[in-house]
Amino acid sequence: MKIVVTGSKGFIGKNLCIMLREHGYKNIIEVDRETSQELLENYLRDADFVYHLAGINRPKDDEEFQFGNADLTSFIAEKLKQFNKKIPLVVSSSTQATLNNAYGQSKLKAEQSVEHYGISTGAAYYIYRFPNVFGKWCKPNYNSFVATFCYNTLNDLDITINDPLAPVTLVYIDDVCTNLISLLEGSSQSGYKSVSPEYPTTVGEVADLLRAFKASRDNLLTENVGTGFTRALYSTYLSYMSPDQFSYSIRSYGDERGVFSEMLKTKDAGQFSFFTAHPGITRGGHYHHSKNEKFLVLKGKALFKFEHIATGERYELYTDGSSPQIVETVPGWSHDITNIGDEEMIVMLWANEIFDRQAPDTFARPLS
Known part of the structure; x- marks a missing residue:
């Protein structure tokens, strides 16, 4: 099976490619910003499954949303139809697809291209409106406040919180990848999909937990880091450590x-x-x-x-x-x-x- 992963060097793509290989999938074709359109077209011609995770969320101007989200997805869908491919197509969208802003509308158009591809060809299609995804290798000061909070907490930098009670829904990268990989079994119905479990919390609660993780090296008191959201957040926090932070002294x-x-x-x-x-x-x-x-x-x-x-x-x-x-x-x-x-x-x-x-x-x- 030849599996194409766009956005392979991004946060979700990098984790997914590694976990795909762990599951025994060897023929993974990684597509990133350096991949030419011609080469992408060749990859799509031979593909058996496509994870389309590439996208734009921090452009220099709003026009990049159209090109990087809507147009690229439309290109992939049209090429698969042109090649008479009826292979599964997965697209990474956003909860903002319901909002009337440039980013959300570009994601909505991308969803529509994938849905039209599936309905017109009879191929399986899967649309994920991801909430806030967190986990290792997400860039701080980019598109995840969790990544920024982890990095800043570890490096004694200030955290900006406008409203500590602001609600937020989080999904963990390992759960995202596990869900995406399960689609390869072919037993999932087409349409809009979601990742479970979701973790409803607040911005303030996330910050408080991260402060407790940091304090544990001094007071030796660990949180309940073995299950659920606390486990996932603790793992994420640790992933932002630099090698010189891997150890600490205790009193004797x-x-x-x-x-x-x-x-x-x-x-x-x-x-x-x-x-x-x-x-x-x-x-x-x-x-x-x-x-x-x-x-x-x-x-x-x-x-x-x-x-x-x-x-x-x-x-x-x-x-x-x-x-x-x-x-x-x-x-x-x-x-x-x-x-x-x-x-x-x-x-x-x-x-x-x-x-x-x-x-x-x-x-x-x-x-x-």
């Missing part, structure tokens, strides 16, 4: 026993940290009423001791870094951990709640 607290560092805190799933212990050193010697901890010895040999604070029942277990084993603390049992090896011990620790100095739920009770 050391004494005669070793060092302790907190790595990550979550709002509702506890926190991660690690500590070290020199040979013969014991850490812990306390109990909790509710808090749970999970220990993983990454390096060294450890002796864990437990004592029930009400019955006095005792228990000991050994573990070491060569055989990964999670050791849990249990409410009501005092516990400690001793480095019984000859080298420094390194232990990873997760607690199900963030440490609260005002209510630490940690009570000293050394084990003999």
Whole structure:
């Protein structure tokens, strides 16, 4: 299958071409602004599927809208008809196609060319009126406020917000590309299409989340970045980092026993940290009423001791870094951990709640 992608160097086109190859499509013909009309015509003659993503949205004058949106789409549709092609044609339009401005009207004319092509030839056609698309590789200060906000937040530049409550509907680039690629299966009906999920939010909420992402390197508190809109926005935010922003330092607290560092805190799933212990050193010697901890010895040999604070029942277990084993603390049992090896011990620790100095739920009770 020969797949033509116009606008292949643009935001959506670049992501789509990469994901097409990931899905096993090898014969992808990329068309960009450097492609001559003659060469584009040759590509269309051999095409089996066309994604028309090229367009103009920041012209020097409004006449470019007509040429770059309406006329180019009409050219593609007419050439496919001229070649007696009945292949699927996808066009990237905009929600502004319903508005009475030069950009919106040029997109509406492009839609009409594609619709006429499909109806007159019987070919499949798909029209997407994309809302605000966000994701990696979208140019800041161009046509996506999300891209601009991400770039400015990372680089300590001001963000201009006229109305923080202004509503906005967003779709994520990965979802856009997944939806576009699904059309190659041939099971989708022609006509106007939409991308799911859509994320309704406000300009202010986007800015607040981005500020929280940036602050997390200092306070170590992460947002719920594993699902939904927050996941997508966090991924987008990270994509605007320059290589010298890929790492950051965390605080380390050391004494005669070793060092302790907190790595990550979550709002509702506890926190991660690690500590070290020199040979013969014991850490812990306390109990909790509710808090749970999970220990993983990454390096060294450890002796864990437990004592029930009400019955006095005792228990000991050994573990070491060569055989990964999670050791849990249990409410009501005092516990400690001793480095019984000859080298420094390194232990990873997760607690199900963030440490609260005002209510630490940690009570000293050394084990003999």
